[in-house]
Amino acid sequence: MKIFEATKVMKRIDDFQILANLSLSIHQGERIAITGQNGSGKSSLLKLIGGIYEETSGKVWRDQLRIAYVPEHFPETIRFKLYEYLMLMGKMNGQSKSIIHEAITQFANRFAISHFLSTPLKKCSKGTKQKAGIIQALLMKPELLLMDEPLTGLDDDSQKELVNQLNQLPAETTIIFTAHDSLLIDHLAHRVIRVDDGAISSDTYKQQKERVLLIRARIPSKEVITDMQLGPQKFVGDNLVDLLVLESESDQALRLLLERGCSILEVIEKR
Template identity: 45%
Template sequence: MDKNILEVSNVSKEIGGKKILKNITFTCEDYTTLAIRGSNGSGKSTLLKILAGIYEPTSGVVNRGNRKVGYVTEHFPESLRFKLKEYLILTASFQNIPKQQIEEDLIKYIEMFNLQAHVNTPLKKCSKGTKQKVGIIQALMMKPDILLLDEPLTGLDSATQSELFYLLEKLKKQVTIIFTTHEEKMIESLADAIFSVESGEVLHNPQFRTLQKLIKVNFKDQSILRKLNPDQITYEGNTAFITVDTTKSDELLLALLNNNCSILEVKERREV
């Protein structure tokens, strides 16, 4: 599979005589965050279940090699009687993980996801956001190579969405992430590549996004900025907004400082 962690070839799926997916083909590289975009009913959730091995394709092949897959469903089970920590210990024990490792992982993830106040709270009394975090921790306890998230923003308020973006940004360095969504906000914040499906068919194969940096800077002489030849630049009075490829950003920042410009903000952005 070379650097591809996942290969999907001509996958179709029929359920109850209805064709849900039609000849889906794509690949995903290791340590990529891939967004599967599509409207409700487009087939993206069915595709994610096939990637997870929950559904078998009617035809076609999914090649994961020996990779482990963690799956987080859109709707967390509502009737579980366990407390938060009890549930995570139980689900981890199904994976034959040593008890000491389970305890060490729980300490790490409970702190990472800021759940210290909820470890002894019954799951049925937890908020949607807390349950979403529990679902992700459950999947991560498996030590997956691929983390699959089905519509992870469903039911979350804006503050919890922002917190989830931050957590997933940290996880991107540890695991390949594939998520379904019709929310452009999540795609903009996290996706390295975008795969589009509509009515069970491919609209666009994975399109990788160029990582860029947006630099906000105060300047005294506009001619200095023009000489630096940035990729894109707009002005608001004596403030400039410069978009530059990440590979060129350090050199440009140094040049700006050497020309007595004041750097106000630097942030990443992605463009297809």
């Protein structure tokens, strides 16, 4: 389902043209990275998609969606404490106080900012403010999530947690973000749009690699599986084995293991 379409759009601020002859369609559930050099217009395109910018000329159509936006730079004028701010943003989505409180607590733990919840936002570090911006967007349960350089100011663990949280969003959630590094592009984006001098210079769909799964099983003996041609095997002691299989072959592998008296301990994606 199409949620956004721009046709020959130009955007001008004062005498400066920031977007030129831009045509673009976006469909529900897409994961799109917008790339380009600083000043290329990628943030302006993000704002056009979200309706923060209106076109100067051309035609834009937007579906009526619940949108959450994470700016690159968190506003400095907010006087709330971190918890108060997040609670307010959650209430704007019509959720009960208890549900919002539980979600804030969980997100704060995952992003390691629990000890800052009582701190005024103006006294928080750039990284903590960035996390606050991300959490408020996730609390909105958006249909369209827009993020401008969301990894800015985040430590490595928080970057990985953000990727994890985004990959857990419903498949119908559309995610569009600007980025200059590879983490989100590699682990989230299905489509990459490059912007140069305010125009789209390339728009490509990434070839999706089939996932590789690690199956750990308890086995009666090594002989039980030595003739199973299911991919690389690694024995862990005498009664455990790790198997690497393609996702398309995982059902067959699990069935064969169970038929031979093995117990499945875990199945995880191998990164």
